[in-house]
Amino acid sequence: MTGYLTVAGLGPGPKAQITPEVTEALARATDIVGYGPYVARVQAAPDAVRHASDNRVEMERARHALALAATGRRVVVVSSGDPGVFAMAAAVFEALESTPAPDVEIAVLPGITAMLAVAARIGAPLGHDFCAINLSDNLKPWPLIERRLRLAAEADFAMGFYNPRSRARPHQFARALDILRAACGPARPIVFARVVGGPDEAITITDLGTATPGMADMRTLVIVGSSTTRRVGRWLYTPRSAE
Amino acid sequence: MTGYLTVAGLGPGPKAQITPEVTEALARATDIVGYGPYVARVQAAPDAVRHASDNRVEMERARHALALAATGRRVVVVSSGDPGVFAMAAAVFEALESTPAPDVEIAVLPGITAMLAVAARIGAPLGHDFCAINLSDNLKPWPLIERRLRLAAEADFAMGFYNPRSRARPHQFARALDILRAACGPARPIVFARVVGGPDEAITITDLGTATPGMADMRTLVIVGSSTTRRVGRWLYTPRSAE
Numbered sequence: 001m002t003g004y005l006t007v008a009g010l011g012p013g014p015k016a017q018i019t020p021e022v023t024e025a026l027a028r029a030t031d032i033v034g035y036g037p038y039v040a041r042v043q044a045a046p047d048a049v050r051h052a053s054d055n056r057v058e059m060e061r062a063r064h065a066l067a068l069a070a071t072g073r074r075v076v077v078v079s080s081g082d083p084g085v086f087a088m089a090a091a092v093f094e095a096l097e098s099t100p101a102p103d104v105e106i107a108v109l110p111g112i113t114a115m116l117a118v119a120a121r122i123g124a125p126l127g128h129d130f131c132a133i134n135l136s137d138n139l140k141p142w143p144l145i146e147r148r149l150r151l152a153a154e155a156d157f158a159m160g161f162y163n164p165r166s167r168a169r170p171h172q173f174a175r176a177l178d179i180l181r182a183a184c185g186p187a188r189p190i191v192f193a194r195v196v197g198g199p200d201e202a203i204t205i206t207d208l209g210t211a212t213p214g215m216a217d218m219r220t221l222v223i224v225g226s227s228t229t230r231r232v233g234r235w236l237y238t239p240r241s242a243e
Numbered sequence: 244m245t246g247y248l249t250v251a252g253l254g255p256g257p258k259a260q261i262t263p264e265v266t267e268a269l270a271r272a273t274d275i276v277g278y279g280p281y282v283a284r285v286q287a288a289p290d291a292v293r294h295a296s297d298n299r300v301e302m303e304r305a306r307h308a309l310a311l312a313a314t315g316r317r318v319v320v321v322s323s324g325d326p327g328v329f330a331m332a333a334a335v336f337e338a339l340e341s342t343p344a345p346d347v348e349i350a351v352l353p354g355i356t357a358m359l360a361v362a363a364r365i366g367a368p369l370g371h372d373f374c375a376i377n378l379s380d381n382l383k384p385w386p387l388i389e390r391r392l393r394l395a396a397e398a399d400f401a402m403g404f405y406n407p408r409s410r411a412r413p414h415q416f417a418r419a420l421d422i423l424r425a426a427c428g429p430a431r432p433i434v435f436a437r438v439v440g441g442p443d444e445a446i447t448i449t450d451l452g453t454a455t456p457g458m459a460d461m462r463t464l465v466i467v468g469s470s471t472t473r474r475v476g477r478w479l480y481t482p483r484s485a486e
Contacts, residue, residue: 009363016264019355024259058483082355084362086483090370093480106478108363112262112325112353119327120252120351127333128383129391131374131400139484140371148372148398155394156387157374235349237336240301240329241382 003069003104006076007083007092009111010038014197017112025076025109033065034078034088042078056138058088062095069104082113086134086162114221115160118193122203123235125191125223126158128242135176135222136163142172149176153183158229158238161222165213174213180224181208189225189236192216205236246312246347249319250326250335252354253281257440260355268319268352276308277321277331285321299381301331305338312347325356329377329405357464358403361436365446366478368434368466369401371485378419378465379406385415392419396426401472401481404465408456417456423467424451432468432479435459448479 006025011017026032026044033039036052044050051068053061061077069075079087089108096106119126131152135145152159165173180188186209193203194217204215208224216222229238249268254260269275269287276282279295287293294311296304304320312318322330332351339349362369374395378388395402408416423431429452436446437460447458451467459465472481 011262014264016267017262017353019254019260019262021257021259082359082363084359084367084369086370089363089367090480090483093367093370093475093478094482096478097475100476108367110260110355110359110363112355113359116325116327116353116356120325120332120353124327124332124336124351126327126375127329127336129374129376131372131395131398132369133372141485144399144485148400151394151398152374155374155391155398157391232336232340233343235336235339237333239337240333242384242387 001072001103003072004074005065005069005092005104006107006109007089008076008078008109009082010042010078010080011112012081012114012117012196017117017197019109019111022109022111028074029076030073031068031075032078033061033068033075038078038080058091059095062088062091063099066092066095066099066101066104070101079111082111083108084110085113085132114162114196115223117196118191118221118223121193121196122191122205124237125225125229126160127238127240128158128226128228130158130160132160132162134162135173136166137169137172146175146179149179150183153180156226158226159224163218164216164220164222166218170213173216177208177211177213184208184224189229191223191236193221194219244315244346246315247317248308248312248335248347249350249352250332251319251321251352252325253285253321253323254355255324255357255360255439260360260440262352262354265352265354271317272319273316274311274318275321276304276311276318281321281323301334302338305331305334306342309335309338309342309344309347313344322354325354326351327353328356328375357405357439358466360439361434361464361466364436364439365434365448367480368468368472369403370481370483371401371469371471373401373403375403375405377405378416379409380412380415389418389422392422393426396423399469401469402467406461407459407463407465409461413456416459420451420454420456427451427467432472434466434479436464437462439464
């Protein structure tokens, strides 16, 4: 019996930023799997079973979803933002690698990732070449993160940072800011954004010389401009051309 | 009189990937501005005026849209993918910088950018740190592009490439492939994707040793994996952890 496993991106939060294909997948799901707060808030069929799990148990969640789908269920794994950007899609394929599921049809439905939602809200800071780095060292060694920060600055990318800071590692983001300040100078624009599009939205645009580690927490998305990023009125943007 | 200028992302093509906020902005627009094929296909109010322009006239289009909005119109500039990623948003802020428009309310509505749509279609190749580079040298010197390619490979980013190749510069993409092959080795996965989600969708997953410049044209989105990117069944993904 064929089962279905769809990994769906909910975007940054507002319903108006959820694509119709994701809305439809949720409406047809027999089972919704994901981090508790996301599972609780999505619109789904009245008889859909909601399987809420804790944060930071992505692999167990992925295996559970795959096992459910293998019984012939129509499972949707929900992910904030885009499932392919530091979210559930990679975990599902890791689970599939260790436990093949030949009778499960898999699909990934993209969503608006936090970095691009924040960028749109403040202008076009990623309007030229850019990179995205997860600053958490849960799944990679911290020295690799430092190395990537230095190379990204040398390449003059605008940068988006996910998971910049947590209580378990309060000093690392200070170190990241030091590296960026040394490489990019104190005048380089930096953006701290939380709950973009939500009722508690908080966005600060400042510069590396003024930025402090306390401006970020686990839920903050951070953007650092390239050498050409600049203000126009209340907006921040990176011109399309680089000299 | 207040005018409105909204820069809206149409996503990669399918209607099911256009966010409701973009659909609503189009329905309320008095004027739709953009590249001809996009302007022709969007759903809008029957009396909306459609202003189609050629490709590669982004600045004129942005100035025109801003001038229209300054007369009190409700203008939507349409962009494929996400307007903040190698698309119209930066051009609008460039226009605003040279011609302030104090009575125009500006908004940018994000969309699914091509890189993330392609990634979702084939798995999760951008599931770890990644970068996005526009390979066109229309607006930046080619040596800067070569430098970014080398640094991105050294940082071990997965990479998404926009505008990889055009008739005006057929040899540069061959050069880019040479640089990547030298830096990443022949076994590194590379993806060529056209018209993702559309009726003529064409996706090739191969490796740098096999890739040839002719696999890309102006409308191709190219993804190159990081050192950990691998296949599982028909899928390509980058694990969340890097060792």
